[in-house]
Amino acid sequence: MSKDVSKLLKNLIKLTRGRRKSKMEGVMLNANGQKRPASSLEPSPTKKTNFVGLSPLGELTNIKTPTDRPFRVSVEGNIGAGKSTLIKYFQQTPGIDTYLEPLEWWRNVNGHNLLDLMYSDIYQWLNVFQNYVQYTRLVIQTSKPSSPSTTVQMFERSIQNNRFCFMEQAYRDGFLHGADYAVLDQWYRWIRANEDIALDLIVYLRSSPETVYERVKARQRPEEKSVSLDYLKGLHESHERWLMSDDERFNTIPVLVLDADKTLEEIVQQYKQNEDKILGYDKRKKFKAIEEDKNRVKKSLYFK
Template sequence: MAETSDSSVRQRCFKKISVEGNIACGKSTLVKVLQKLRPNWHVVPEPLEKWQNVVGRESGSMPAEMGAASNLLGLRLGDPKRWAYTFQTWATLSRLHIALAASHPPERHTVYERSVYSNRYVFAASLHEQGSMNDTEWVVYQEWQGWLLSELDKRVELDGMVYLRAEPEACLARMRVRNREEERGVGLEYLDALHKRHENWLVDRTTVVHHPCSSDTPVLVLDANQDFESNEELQAELINQIEDFLDKI
Protein backbone atom coordinates (compact mmCIF):
# COMPACT_ATOMS: atom_id res chain seq x y z
CA MET A 1 0.00 0.00 0.00
CA ALA A 2 1.36 3.43 -0.92
CA GLU A 3 2.25 5.73 1.94
CA THR A 4 0.08 8.79 2.49
CA SER A 5 1.99 12.08 2.53
CA ASP A 6 1.77 14.37 5.55
CA SER A 7 0.32 17.17 3.42
CA SER A 8 -2.52 15.01 2.10
CA VAL A 9 -3.34 13.88 5.66
CA ARG A 10 -3.52 17.51 6.80
CA GLN A 11 -5.71 18.41 3.86
CA ARG A 12 -8.11 15.58 4.65
CA CYS A 13 -8.22 16.11 8.42
CA PHE A 14 -8.40 19.88 8.81
CA LYS A 15 -11.35 21.80 7.43
CA LYS A 16 -12.34 25.35 6.57
CA ILE A 17 -15.91 26.32 7.43
CA SER A 18 -17.94 29.50 7.85
CA VAL A 19 -20.62 30.45 10.36
CA GLU A 20 -23.57 32.01 8.55
CA GLY A 21 -26.74 33.66 9.75
CA ASN A 22 -28.81 36.79 10.15
CA ILE A 23 -27.76 39.96 11.92
CA ALA A 24 -27.64 39.28 15.70
CA CYS A 25 -28.34 35.54 15.32
CA GLY A 26 -25.45 34.65 17.65
CA LYS A 27 -22.49 34.36 15.26
CA SER A 28 -20.16 36.63 17.23
CA THR A 29 -21.10 34.83 20.45
CA LEU A 30 -20.34 31.44 18.89
CA VAL A 31 -17.02 32.75 17.60
CA LYS A 32 -16.05 33.88 21.11
CA VAL A 33 -17.10 30.52 22.56
CA LEU A 34 -14.99 28.67 19.98
CA GLN A 35 -12.00 30.92 20.66
CA LYS A 36 -12.28 30.10 24.35
CA LEU A 37 -13.12 26.40 24.26
CA ARG A 38 -11.22 25.37 21.10
CA PRO A 39 -8.02 27.46 21.26
CA ASN A 40 -6.27 25.09 18.85
CA TRP A 41 -8.69 26.10 16.08
CA HIS A 42 -8.13 29.15 13.89
CA VAL A 43 -11.27 31.21 14.52
CA VAL A 44 -11.67 34.39 12.45
CA PRO A 45 -14.19 37.04 13.58
CA GLU A 46 -15.95 39.28 11.06
CA PRO A 47 -13.63 42.23 10.25
CA LEU A 48 -15.92 44.91 11.71
CA GLU A 49 -13.00 47.19 12.55
CA LYS A 50 -11.96 47.28 8.89
CA TRP A 51 -15.49 48.33 7.95
CA GLN A 52 -15.77 50.93 10.69
CA ASN A 53 -12.35 52.45 9.98
CA VAL A 54 -11.43 52.26 6.30
CA VAL A 55 -7.66 52.28 5.86
CA GLY A 56 -6.08 51.70 2.47
CA ARG A 57 -3.06 49.40 2.15
CA GLU A 58 -1.45 51.91 -0.24
CA SER A 59 -2.58 55.21 1.26
CA GLY A 60 -2.01 54.09 4.85
CA SER A 61 -4.91 55.99 6.40
CA MET A 62 -8.01 58.03 5.73
CA PRO A 63 -7.35 61.80 5.60
CA ALA A 64 -8.22 63.42 8.93
CA GLU A 65 -10.67 65.81 7.29
CA MET A 66 -12.81 62.83 6.19
CA GLY A 67 -13.77 62.20 9.84
CA ALA A 68 -16.75 59.85 10.20
CA ALA A 69 -16.65 59.05 6.47
CA SER A 70 -14.18 56.27 7.26
CA ASN A 71 -16.97 54.30 8.99
CA LEU A 72 -18.20 52.56 5.86
CA LEU A 73 -20.58 50.29 7.78
CA GLY A 74 -22.31 53.31 9.28
CA LEU A 75 -22.48 55.02 5.89
CA ARG A 76 -23.99 51.91 4.27
CA LEU A 77 -26.73 51.63 6.88
CA GLY A 78 -27.35 55.39 6.91
CA ASP A 79 -27.52 55.92 3.14
CA PRO A 80 -27.85 52.53 1.42
CA LYS A 81 -28.40 53.81 -2.12
CA ARG A 82 -25.17 55.79 -2.05
CA TRP A 83 -22.96 53.31 -0.20
CA ALA A 84 -24.34 49.78 -0.75
CA TYR A 85 -22.10 48.91 -3.71
CA THR A 86 -19.02 50.47 -2.09
CA PHE A 87 -19.59 48.60 1.15
CA GLN A 88 -20.18 45.23 -0.51
CA THR A 89 -17.00 45.72 -2.52
CA TRP A 90 -14.99 46.50 0.62
CA ALA A 91 -16.59 43.67 2.59
CA THR A 92 -15.71 41.13 -0.11
CA LEU A 93 -12.14 42.39 -0.44
CA SER A 94 -11.57 42.35 3.32
CA ARG A 95 -12.85 38.77 3.57
CA LEU A 96 -10.64 37.67 0.67
CA HIS A 97 -7.57 39.26 2.29
CA ILE A 98 -8.25 37.22 5.43
CA ALA A 99 -8.90 33.98 3.53
CA LEU A 100 -5.74 34.32 1.44
CA ALA A 101 -3.64 34.97 4.54
CA ALA A 102 -4.55 31.53 5.90
CA SER A 103 -2.49 28.45 5.08
CA HIS A 104 -3.58 26.20 2.22
CA PRO A 105 -4.23 23.40 2.84
CA PRO A 106 -5.28 24.34 6.38
CA GLU A 107 -2.97 23.24 9.20
CA ARG A 108 -5.83 23.30 11.74
CA HIS A 109 -9.60 23.70 11.67
CA THR A 110 -10.44 27.20 10.44
CA VAL A 111 -13.76 28.90 11.21
CA TYR A 112 -14.76 32.17 9.54
CA GLU A 113 -17.57 34.41 10.75
CA ARG A 114 -19.54 34.67 7.50
CA SER A 115 -18.04 34.39 4.00
CA VAL A 116 -17.83 36.00 0.57
CA TYR A 117 -20.75 33.76 -0.40
CA SER A 118 -23.19 35.28 2.09
CA ASN A 119 -21.94 38.69 0.97
CA ARG A 120 -23.20 37.88 -2.51
CA TYR A 121 -26.19 35.58 -2.14
CA VAL A 122 -27.73 37.21 0.93
CA PHE A 123 -26.64 40.78 1.57
CA ALA A 124 -25.73 42.15 -1.87
CA ALA A 125 -28.69 40.34 -3.46
CA SER A 126 -31.03 41.80 -0.84
CA LEU A 127 -29.66 45.31 -1.39
CA HIS A 128 -30.24 44.96 -5.13
CA GLU A 129 -33.76 43.65 -4.59
CA GLN A 130 -34.56 46.63 -2.34
CA GLY A 131 -33.19 49.11 -4.87
CA SER A 132 -30.15 50.16 -2.82
CA MET A 133 -27.87 48.71 -5.50
CA ASN A 134 -28.94 49.51 -9.07
CA ASP A 135 -28.92 47.00 -11.93
CA THR A 136 -25.59 48.17 -13.33
CA GLU A 137 -23.87 47.99 -9.93
CA TRP A 138 -25.34 44.54 -9.35
CA VAL A 139 -24.05 43.21 -12.69
CA VAL A 140 -20.58 44.71 -12.12
CA TYR A 141 -20.45 43.31 -8.57
CA GLN A 142 -21.42 39.80 -9.70
CA GLU A 143 -18.94 39.83 -12.57
CA TRP A 144 -15.82 40.85 -10.65
CA GLN A 145 -16.71 38.78 -7.58
CA GLY A 146 -17.43 35.70 -9.67
CA TRP A 147 -14.21 36.12 -11.64
CA LEU A 148 -12.13 36.50 -8.47
CA LEU A 149 -13.64 33.39 -6.87
CA SER A 150 -13.04 31.42 -10.04
CA GLU A 151 -9.40 32.53 -10.21
CA LEU A 152 -8.70 31.92 -6.52
CA ASP A 153 -10.65 28.64 -6.50
CA LYS A 154 -9.32 26.21 -3.83
CA ARG A 155 -7.58 28.96 -1.86
CA VAL A 156 -10.94 30.41 -0.79
CA GLU A 157 -13.07 27.27 -1.01
CA LEU A 158 -15.01 26.16 2.08
CA ASP A 159 -15.47 22.56 3.21
CA GLY A 160 -18.74 23.34 4.99
CA MET A 161 -21.02 26.02 6.38
CA VAL A 162 -22.75 26.25 9.77
CA TYR A 163 -26.08 28.08 9.63
CA LEU A 164 -27.21 29.62 12.91
CA ARG A 165 -30.95 29.62 12.32
CA ALA A 166 -32.86 32.19 14.38
CA GLU A 167 -36.23 33.82 13.85
CA PRO A 168 -36.08 37.51 12.83
CA GLU A 169 -37.92 38.50 16.02
CA ALA A 170 -35.22 36.88 18.17
CA CYS A 171 -32.51 38.65 16.16
CA LEU A 172 -34.25 42.00 16.57
CA ALA A 173 -34.46 41.55 20.34
CA ARG A 174 -30.74 40.75 20.58
CA MET A 175 -29.84 43.61 18.28
CA ARG A 176 -31.66 46.05 20.53
CA VAL A 177 -29.83 44.72 23.57
CA ARG A 178 -26.35 45.13 22.05
CA ASN A 179 -27.35 48.56 20.71
CA ARG A 180 -24.73 49.12 18.01
CA GLU A 181 -24.97 52.64 16.65
CA GLU A 182 -24.75 51.49 13.02
CA GLU A 183 -27.73 49.12 13.48
CA ARG A 184 -30.24 51.55 14.95
CA GLY A 185 -32.06 51.92 11.64
CA VAL A 186 -32.35 48.17 11.04
CA GLY A 187 -35.92 46.93 11.47
CA LEU A 188 -37.86 43.67 11.44
CA GLU A 189 -38.71 43.96 7.73
CA TYR A 190 -35.03 43.94 6.74
CA LEU A 191 -34.21 41.09 9.13
CA ASP A 192 -37.11 39.10 7.70
CA ALA A 193 -35.81 39.63 4.14
CA LEU A 194 -32.34 38.44 5.16
CA HIS A 195 -33.84 35.43 6.97
CA LYS A 196 -35.70 34.35 3.83
CA ARG A 197 -32.54 34.63 1.75
CA HIS A 198 -30.60 32.51 4.23
CA GLU A 199 -33.39 29.92 4.17
CA ASN A 200 -33.48 29.82 0.36
CA TRP A 201 -29.70 29.53 0.14
CA LEU A 202 -28.82 27.16 2.99
CA VAL A 203 -31.98 25.17 3.79
CA ASP A 204 -34.17 24.94 0.68
CA ARG A 205 -31.14 25.27 -1.64
CA THR A 206 -33.27 27.12 -4.19
CA THR A 207 -30.89 30.07 -4.62
CA VAL A 208 -29.24 30.03 -8.04
CA VAL A 209 -25.50 30.08 -7.32
CA HIS A 210 -22.62 30.48 -9.74
CA HIS A 211 -19.72 28.85 -7.94
CA PRO A 212 -19.43 25.12 -7.17
CA CYS A 213 -18.21 25.72 -3.62
CA SER A 214 -21.38 27.56 -2.72
CA SER A 215 -23.82 25.16 -4.37
CA ASP A 216 -22.29 21.85 -3.26
CA THR A 217 -20.96 22.78 0.17
CA PRO A 218 -22.42 20.74 3.08
CA VAL A 219 -24.48 22.76 5.56
CA LEU A 220 -25.07 22.17 9.27
CA VAL A 221 -28.22 23.90 10.53
CA LEU A 222 -28.21 24.81 14.24
CA ASP A 223 -31.17 26.17 16.18
CA ALA A 224 -30.06 29.56 17.51
CA ASN A 225 -33.38 30.86 18.83
CA GLN A 226 -32.32 30.18 22.40
CA ASP A 227 -29.70 32.59 23.74
CA PHE A 228 -26.57 30.56 24.52
CA GLU A 229 -24.22 33.37 25.57
CA SER A 230 -24.36 32.36 29.26
CA ASN A 231 -25.55 28.77 28.84
CA GLU A 232 -22.50 26.51 29.05
CA GLU A 233 -24.53 23.35 28.51
CA LEU A 234 -25.99 24.69 25.27
CA GLN A 235 -22.56 25.93 24.20
CA ALA A 236 -21.12 22.44 24.64
CA GLU A 237 -24.01 20.94 22.68
CA LEU A 238 -23.46 23.33 19.76
CA ILE A 239 -19.71 22.66 19.69
CA ASN A 240 -20.28 18.90 19.76
CA GLN A 241 -22.56 19.21 16.73
CA ILE A 242 -19.96 21.28 14.91
CA GLU A 243 -17.21 18.75 15.71
CA ASP A 244 -19.39 15.88 14.45
CA PHE A 245 -20.01 17.90 11.29
CA LEU A 246 -16.28 18.47 10.78
CA ASP A 247 -15.65 14.74 11.14
CA LYS A 248 -18.21 13.93 8.44
CA ILE A 249 -17.33 16.43 5.73
Protein backbone atom coordinates in the same frame (compact mmCIF):
# COMPACT_ATOMS: atom_id res chain seq x y z
CA MET B 1 -3.65 37.26 -3.85
CA SER B 2 -2.44 39.50 -6.68
CA LYS B 3 -2.01 43.27 -6.47
CA ASP B 4 -4.52 43.58 -9.33
CA VAL B 5 -7.37 42.87 -6.89
CA SER B 6 -6.44 45.82 -4.67
CA LYS B 7 -6.08 48.06 -7.72
CA LEU B 8 -9.49 46.94 -8.99
CA LEU B 9 -11.09 47.77 -5.64
CA LYS B 10 -9.65 51.30 -5.63
CA ASN B 11 -10.92 51.93 -9.17
CA LEU B 12 -14.39 50.63 -8.32
CA ILE B 13 -14.64 52.89 -5.27
CA LYS B 14 -13.59 55.92 -7.33
CA LEU B 15 -16.22 55.15 -9.96
CA THR B 16 -19.08 54.66 -7.51
CA ARG B 17 -18.41 57.21 -4.75
CA GLY B 18 -20.77 60.14 -4.68
CA ARG B 19 -23.44 58.62 -6.89
CA ARG B 20 -26.96 58.63 -5.45
CA LYS B 21 -29.53 56.12 -6.64
CA SER B 22 -33.28 56.40 -6.73
CA LYS B 23 -35.26 53.82 -4.78
CA MET B 24 -36.48 52.06 -7.91
CA GLU B 25 -33.16 51.66 -9.71
CA GLY B 26 -32.23 48.04 -10.20
CA VAL B 27 -35.83 46.92 -9.63
CA MET B 28 -37.87 45.24 -12.35
CA LEU B 29 -41.64 45.53 -12.67
CA ASN B 30 -44.07 42.86 -13.76
CA ALA B 31 -46.92 43.30 -16.24
CA ASN B 32 -49.14 44.78 -13.52
CA GLY B 33 -46.58 47.42 -12.62
CA GLN B 34 -45.72 45.76 -9.31
CA LYS B 35 -42.15 45.49 -8.08
CA ARG B 36 -40.64 42.05 -8.49
CA PRO B 37 -37.16 40.66 -7.80
CA ALA B 38 -34.63 41.19 -10.55
CA SER B 39 -32.33 38.53 -9.13
CA SER B 40 -30.58 36.10 -11.43
CA LEU B 41 -31.07 33.38 -8.84
CA GLU B 42 -34.48 32.07 -7.83
CA PRO B 43 -35.45 29.08 -5.71
CA SER B 44 -36.49 25.88 -7.39
CA PRO B 45 -40.25 26.13 -8.10
CA THR B 46 -40.80 22.38 -7.94
CA LYS B 47 -38.93 21.20 -4.88
CA LYS B 48 -38.27 22.72 -1.47
CA THR B 49 -36.71 21.53 1.75
CA ASN B 50 -37.49 22.26 5.36
CA PHE B 51 -34.92 20.53 7.51
CA VAL B 52 -32.96 21.01 10.70
CA GLY B 53 -29.76 19.01 10.48
CA LEU B 54 -27.26 18.21 7.79
CA SER B 55 -28.12 19.35 4.30
CA PRO B 56 -29.08 16.47 2.00
CA LEU B 57 -26.95 18.18 -0.65
CA GLY B 58 -23.86 17.24 1.33
CA GLU B 59 -24.40 14.78 4.13
CA LEU B 60 -21.59 14.25 6.58
CA THR B 61 -20.16 11.32 4.65
CA ASN B 62 -19.88 13.53 1.56
CA ILE B 63 -17.87 16.31 3.19
CA LYS B 64 -14.56 16.63 1.40
CA THR B 65 -11.70 17.08 3.83
CA PRO B 66 -8.79 18.82 2.08
CA THR B 67 -5.28 17.44 2.35
CA ASP B 68 -3.39 20.60 1.39
CA ARG B 69 -5.08 23.11 3.72
CA PRO B 70 -7.08 23.27 6.97
CA PHE B 71 -10.77 22.35 7.16
CA ARG B 72 -12.74 25.54 6.42
CA VAL B 73 -16.04 26.25 8.15
CA SER B 74 -18.13 29.41 7.89
CA VAL B 75 -20.64 30.46 10.55
CA GLU B 76 -23.68 32.06 8.93
CA GLY B 77 -26.89 33.63 10.16
CA ASN B 78 -28.86 36.83 10.54
CA ILE B 79 -27.63 39.88 12.42
CA GLY B 80 -27.78 38.98 16.11
CA ALA B 81 -28.03 35.22 15.53
CA GLY B 82 -24.96 34.51 17.69
CA LYS B 83 -22.21 34.02 15.12
CA SER B 84 -19.48 35.74 17.12
CA THR B 85 -20.56 33.79 20.21
CA LEU B 86 -19.95 30.50 18.40
CA ILE B 87 -16.61 31.75 17.05
CA LYS B 88 -15.49 32.80 20.54
CA TYR B 89 -16.59 29.44 21.95
CA PHE B 90 -14.02 27.68 19.73
CA GLN B 91 -11.43 30.47 19.87
CA GLN B 92 -9.27 28.85 22.55
CA THR B 93 -9.35 25.38 21.01
CA PRO B 94 -5.85 24.30 19.90
CA GLY B 95 -5.39 24.01 16.15
CA ILE B 96 -8.25 26.36 15.25
CA ASP B 97 -7.77 29.75 13.61
CA THR B 98 -10.84 31.95 14.09
CA TYR B 99 -11.74 35.06 12.11
CA LEU B 100 -14.39 37.41 13.46
CA GLU B 101 -16.19 39.76 11.10
CA PRO B 102 -13.76 42.63 10.32
CA LEU B 103 -15.93 45.39 11.76
CA GLU B 104 -12.95 47.59 12.57
CA TRP B 105 -11.79 47.44 8.96
CA TRP B 106 -15.21 48.61 7.80
CA ARG B 107 -15.31 51.34 10.45
CA ASN B 108 -11.98 52.84 9.43
CA VAL B 109 -11.10 53.01 5.74
CA ASN B 110 -8.56 55.83 5.83
CA GLY B 111 -10.74 57.50 8.45
CA HIS B 112 -14.09 56.72 6.80
CA ASN B 113 -16.65 54.59 8.66
CA LEU B 114 -18.21 52.71 5.74
CA LEU B 115 -20.45 50.68 8.03
CA ASP B 116 -22.02 53.79 9.50
CA LEU B 117 -22.27 55.48 6.10
CA MET B 118 -24.03 52.45 4.64
CA TYR B 119 -26.60 52.25 7.43
CA SER B 120 -27.21 56.01 7.41
CA ASP B 121 -27.66 56.31 3.62
CA ILE B 122 -27.96 52.89 2.03
CA TYR B 123 -28.72 54.20 -1.49
CA GLN B 124 -25.61 56.35 -1.51
CA TRP B 125 -23.12 53.96 0.05
CA LEU B 126 -24.23 50.35 -0.37
CA ASN B 127 -22.28 49.69 -3.55
CA VAL B 128 -19.04 51.05 -2.12
CA PHE B 129 -19.63 49.08 1.07
CA GLN B 130 -20.36 45.84 -0.82
CA ASN B 131 -17.18 46.24 -2.85
CA TYR B 132 -15.11 46.72 0.29
CA VAL B 133 -16.82 43.85 2.13
CA GLN B 134 -16.11 41.53 -0.79
CA TYR B 135 -12.48 42.63 -0.76
CA THR B 136 -12.03 42.16 3.01
CA ARG B 137 -13.73 38.76 2.98
CA LEU B 138 -11.42 37.70 0.16
CA VAL B 139 -8.38 38.75 2.19
CA ILE B 140 -9.60 36.83 5.24
CA GLN B 141 -10.82 33.72 3.44
CA THR B 142 -7.52 33.30 1.59
CA SER B 143 -5.42 33.92 4.71
CA LYS B 144 -2.65 31.45 5.37
CA PRO B 145 -2.97 29.36 8.55
CA SER B 146 -1.25 30.86 11.59
CA SER B 147 0.88 27.74 12.04
CA PRO B 148 1.56 24.33 10.45
CA SER B 149 -0.49 22.74 13.25
CA THR B 150 -3.70 24.57 12.26
CA THR B 151 -6.36 22.03 11.32
CA VAL B 152 -9.45 24.29 11.13
CA GLN B 153 -10.11 27.81 9.85
CA MET B 154 -13.42 29.20 11.13
CA PHE B 155 -14.92 32.35 9.60
CA GLU B 156 -17.72 34.61 10.77
CA ARG B 157 -19.60 34.83 7.47
CA SER B 158 -18.01 34.27 4.08
CA ILE B 159 -17.53 35.78 0.66
CA GLN B 160 -20.24 33.37 -0.51
CA ASN B 161 -22.59 35.00 2.00
CA ASN B 162 -21.82 38.41 0.57
CA ARG B 163 -22.59 37.21 -2.95
CA PHE B 164 -25.63 34.97 -2.47
CA CYS B 165 -27.28 36.61 0.54
CA PHE B 166 -26.58 40.32 1.10
CA MET B 167 -25.93 41.19 -2.52
CA GLU B 168 -29.01 39.35 -3.78
CA GLN B 169 -31.24 41.01 -1.20
CA ALA B 170 -29.86 44.46 -1.98
CA TYR B 171 -30.58 43.91 -5.67
CA ARG B 172 -34.09 42.59 -5.07
CA ASP B 173 -34.92 45.50 -2.75
CA GLY B 174 -33.66 48.09 -5.22
CA PHE B 175 -30.75 49.30 -3.10
CA LEU B 176 -28.23 48.09 -5.68
CA HIS B 177 -28.35 49.29 -9.28
CA GLY B 178 -28.29 46.64 -12.00
CA ALA B 179 -24.92 47.87 -13.27
CA ASP B 180 -23.42 47.71 -9.77
CA TYR B 181 -24.84 44.22 -9.31
CA ALA B 182 -23.29 43.10 -12.60
CA VAL B 183 -19.84 44.46 -11.66
CA LEU B 184 -19.94 42.79 -8.24
CA ASP B 185 -21.05 39.53 -9.83
CA GLN B 186 -18.26 39.64 -12.41
CA TRP B 187 -15.73 40.36 -9.69
CA TYR B 188 -17.03 37.39 -7.65
CA ARG B 189 -16.81 35.12 -10.69
CA TRP B 190 -13.19 36.18 -11.21
CA ILE B 191 -12.40 35.52 -7.55
CA ARG B 192 -14.01 32.08 -7.67
CA ALA B 193 -12.04 31.18 -10.80
CA ASN B 194 -8.68 32.50 -9.61
CA GLU B 195 -8.61 32.20 -5.81
CA ASP B 196 -9.23 29.30 -3.43
CA ILE B 197 -12.31 30.42 -1.50
CA ALA B 198 -13.75 26.92 -1.04
CA LEU B 199 -15.61 26.08 2.17
CA ASP B 200 -15.99 22.57 3.57
CA LEU B 201 -18.96 23.24 5.87
CA ILE B 202 -21.45 25.99 6.67
CA VAL B 203 -22.95 26.22 10.15
CA TYR B 204 -26.27 28.04 9.80
CA LEU B 205 -27.52 29.61 13.03
CA ARG B 206 -31.18 29.66 12.09
CA SER B 207 -33.25 32.19 14.01
CA SER B 208 -36.50 34.09 13.77
CA PRO B 209 -36.32 37.78 12.77
CA GLU B 210 -38.23 38.76 15.91
CA THR B 211 -35.69 37.09 18.19
CA VAL B 212 -32.64 38.69 16.58
CA TYR B 213 -34.39 42.08 16.47
CA GLU B 214 -34.62 42.05 20.27
CA ARG B 215 -30.97 41.04 20.53
CA VAL B 216 -29.86 43.80 18.16
CA LYS B 217 -31.74 46.39 20.21
CA ALA B 218 -30.24 45.05 23.43
CA ARG B 219 -26.59 45.12 22.32
CA GLN B 220 -26.89 48.74 21.07
CA ARG B 221 -24.17 48.87 18.44
CA PRO B 222 -24.11 52.48 17.15
CA GLU B 223 -24.31 51.55 13.45
CA GLU B 224 -27.26 49.21 14.04
CA LYS B 225 -29.62 51.78 15.56
CA SER B 226 -31.43 52.11 12.22
CA VAL B 227 -31.81 48.34 11.64
CA SER B 228 -35.52 47.57 11.38
CA LEU B 229 -37.49 44.39 11.88
CA ASP B 230 -38.44 44.45 8.19
CA TYR B 231 -34.76 44.54 7.22
CA LEU B 232 -34.06 41.54 9.44
CA LYS B 233 -37.03 39.71 7.93
CA GLY B 234 -35.56 40.31 4.49
CA LEU B 235 -32.17 39.00 5.60
CA HIS B 236 -33.84 35.93 7.09
CA GLU B 237 -35.57 35.21 3.79
CA SER B 238 -32.26 35.67 1.95
CA HIS B 239 -30.51 33.19 4.24
CA GLU B 240 -33.36 30.72 3.81
CA ARG B 241 -33.22 31.07 0.03
CA TRP B 242 -29.46 30.59 0.04
CA LEU B 243 -29.01 27.82 2.60
CA MET B 244 -32.36 26.04 2.90
CA SER B 245 -33.03 25.54 -0.79
CA ASP B 246 -32.02 22.35 -2.56
CA ASP B 247 -31.32 24.31 -5.73
CA GLU B 248 -27.63 23.86 -6.52
CA ARG B 249 -27.46 27.30 -8.12
CA PHE B 250 -27.60 28.64 -4.58
CA ASN B 251 -25.34 26.35 -2.62
CA THR B 252 -23.63 22.97 -2.81
CA ILE B 253 -21.65 23.32 0.43
CA PRO B 254 -22.79 20.97 3.25
CA VAL B 255 -24.90 22.86 5.80
CA LEU B 256 -25.34 22.11 9.49
CA VAL B 257 -28.41 23.92 10.84
CA LEU B 258 -28.60 24.87 14.53
CA ASP B 259 -31.54 26.44 16.36
CA ALA B 260 -30.38 29.94 17.33
CA ASP B 261 -33.68 30.96 18.93
CA LYS B 262 -32.80 29.06 22.09
CA THR B 263 -31.21 30.49 25.23
CA LEU B 264 -27.45 30.97 25.39
CA GLU B 265 -27.06 27.89 27.57
CA GLU B 266 -29.08 25.76 25.15
CA ILE B 267 -27.16 27.09 22.16
CA VAL B 268 -23.81 26.31 23.81
CA GLN B 269 -25.09 22.79 24.43
CA GLN B 270 -25.74 22.47 20.69
CA TYR B 271 -22.14 23.52 20.05
CA LYS B 272 -20.90 20.78 22.36
CA GLN B 273 -23.15 18.14 20.82
CA ASN B 274 -22.07 19.03 17.28
CA GLU B 275 -18.42 19.87 17.94
CA ASP B 276 -17.02 16.96 15.93
CA LYS B 277 -19.15 17.89 12.93
CA ILE B 278 -18.37 21.61 13.15
CA LEU B 279 -14.63 20.97 13.29
CA GLY B 280 -14.65 18.29 10.61
CA TYR B 281 -13.51 15.58 13.02
CA ASP B 282 -16.20 13.12 11.97
CA LYS B 283 -14.77 13.00 8.48
CA ARG B 284 -11.15 13.29 9.55
CA LYS B 285 -11.51 10.35 11.94
CA LYS B 286 -13.49 8.48 9.30
CA PHE B 287 -16.60 8.33 11.47
CA LYS B 288 -19.80 7.54 9.63
CA ALA B 289 -22.75 9.87 9.76
CA ILE B 290 -25.12 8.93 12.55
CA GLU B 291 -28.07 7.07 11.06
CA GLU B 292 -30.50 9.11 13.15
CA ASP B 293 -29.16 12.28 11.50
CA LYS B 294 -29.85 10.89 8.04
CA ASN B 295 -33.34 9.73 8.97
CA ARG B 296 -34.20 13.07 10.59
CA VAL B 297 -33.22 14.90 7.42
CA LYS B 298 -35.20 12.53 5.22
CA LYS B 299 -38.32 12.73 7.39
CA SER B 300 -38.27 16.53 7.48
CA LEU B 301 -38.08 16.94 3.70
CA TYR B 302 -41.25 17.87 1.94
CA PHE B 303 -41.97 18.27 -1.73
CA LYS B 304 -44.41 20.40 -3.64
